[in-house]
Amino acid sequence: MEEELQKPCIPYTVGQTFHVQSHITPSPTPVTWGYCINDQDGRNERTLFSPHDRCVRNPPLAGELGSRVLDLTVLSPIRVGDYNSAQIFLAEVSDDQSIPEIKKSVVAKVYDPLYFNDEDGYINPFKCVDNHYTHEVHTYNLFSDFQGGLVPEFYGSFSLDLSEPGSDARTVRLILIEHIPGSSMLQASPADYSQQYRQQIMKCVIDFESTAYHRHIALTDLSPRNVMLLDPACYPQRKTVFLDFATTLFSRTFGGELDNDMVPGEYISPLLRWNQSMVREFSDWVDWEFRPWVEAEYAHEAAHITPEMIDKFCPIYGTEVRIGK
CATH class of the missing domain: 3.30.200 (Phosphorylase Kinase; domain 1)
Incomplete structure (x- = not known):
């Protein structure tokens, strides 16, 4: 050394x-x-x-x-x-x-x-x-x-x-x-929030990550310390603000070598990508059966999933999705 x-x-x-x-x-x-x-x-x-x-x-x-x-x-x-x-x-x-x-x-x-x-x-x-x-x-x-x-x-x-x-x-x-007043998810105590409110927060996390991914932005450091929780009394229309994009990648794969194989330009539903591994960083906030909840929250997107998406994403993320479910 x-x-x-x-x-x-x-x-x-x-x-x-x-x-x-x-x-x-x-x-x-x-x-x-x-x-x-x-x-x-x-x-x-x-x-x-x-x-x-x-x-x-x-x-x-x-x-x-x-x-x-x-x-x-x-x-x-x-x-x-x-x-x-x-x-x-x-x-x-x-x-x-x-x-x-x-x-x-x-x-x-x-x-x-x-x-x-x-x-x-x-x-x-x-x-x-x-x-x-x-x-x-x-x-x-x-x-x-x-x-x-x-x-x-x-x-x-x-x-x-x-x-x-x-x-x-x-x-x-x-x-x-901008200075964002409040506490991060890491600083806050999940016990201070109802399960319903925590589900709303997790829905915000998943929606933001999915939107970023659609834009070919991989949020490699998405974690509770980088999600700010806003006071509902001060911000009635905003629950979360996302921080720290220093390690983001501008590709659907590391280095971009396989970009053409990952259905570029297409929105990829959380039904294909969000599983127990993806939610592990937020496990302290999730005290419900996560996968059935994701399937219920995003059921409206199942009909838009193509066989190509299933072939590319399900083996990687270990998810099972049936078209039209």
């Missing part, structure tokens, strides 16, 4: 102000098996250069700087600290009448490789944060019609230069999104 040299203190502290500039994100980075695993050169670099200098040597993908400039002041941490995939905090945006769509208080998500959990050098943090940043921005763009509803409002992608005394500045990328 290679020993990593000492890191500087985390800069995302309450009261700290950052000067950020809008950034036009490059295309999503390709995802292949082992794409984020470090090579020998990367592991050697980890022992020869300080973490700060490694960031300077491995800048983020270029993209293109935009004309918008903002000052962000940290109000409170949401997920800040070493060994996180991103640094997330609530921030106040300086007044700028040229950007009326950005609210005063926003969530900043910074893709900072310096504090990324690289699993003792096994993972290449620079490749990972490039992937997370480009994929998350692209997903929000694809979900533009869902912003302010099923997903937070997306206020744009930005670039930030950070300096250490006596060292060259290093660059990180970040996004700004």
